[in-house]
Amino acid sequence: MSYQLWYWPNIPGRGEFVRLALEAAEVDYEDMAREHGAEALMEDLGSRRGIRPFAPPYLVHGDLCIGQTAHILAYLADRHDFGAGELEIDLQLIQLQLDVTDIVAEVHAVHHPVSASLYYQDQMDAAYEAAQNFRDHRIPRFLDHFELALEENGGPFMLGDRWTHVDTSLFQLMEGLDYMFPNRMAELDYPRLELVRGAVTDIDGVEAYLASDRRLEFNEDGIFRYYPELDSE
């Protein structure tokens, strides 16, 4: 039974972390809102009752409906063998995936420091300050953490020579940060993160995906946005 992925159709956003893992594993899925539109997504989510996802992305698989990016990835990793297959290490991988969730939430907060319900244009002064702090302190804090973790097994991937959901997410994180802060990222040096980024693009499924029209460009409606005024000089 094929997976149904529900995510906003016009941005890579958080859905891209799920797509990349599915594509790397060459697993079939239907990208529902890209096929049927954003209204279909709102209708589908709105029609669900009881314990349901708070927000996209969510994955439907038979009777299961799973929200939260890291949670979806943990489920898929277990079914398609792109975790570790060993409880202790799988828990560490999920922990790292949740660290990615945290930095992605901070990325979003750079453009929405006052409220996620307001447009960037309504909170630009606060965003300017938030971006400075994020660039100077939070990027190095998170990237040092991932770089150190990558040392554990010698790379290029988090587990050494086999990729996991953490690697595809680190790829997307680095791509997103480069798009968002080209000047700031050029000042920083993370050789292990660069190695994993290159190794992920060499995974057959990812290589084919990146060359396809399924791969969406970053844009200013998404999570990773480029506003020159928020980058370093």
Ligand SMILES: N[C@@H](CCC(=O)N[C@@H](CS)C(=O)NCC(=O)O)C(=O)O
């Ligand atoms: N922690 C959730 C966050 C989900 C989320 O915030 N989704 C965004 C799109 S990327 C959304 O549609 N939010 C609607 C809202 O917050 O009302 C995850 O990692 O999946």
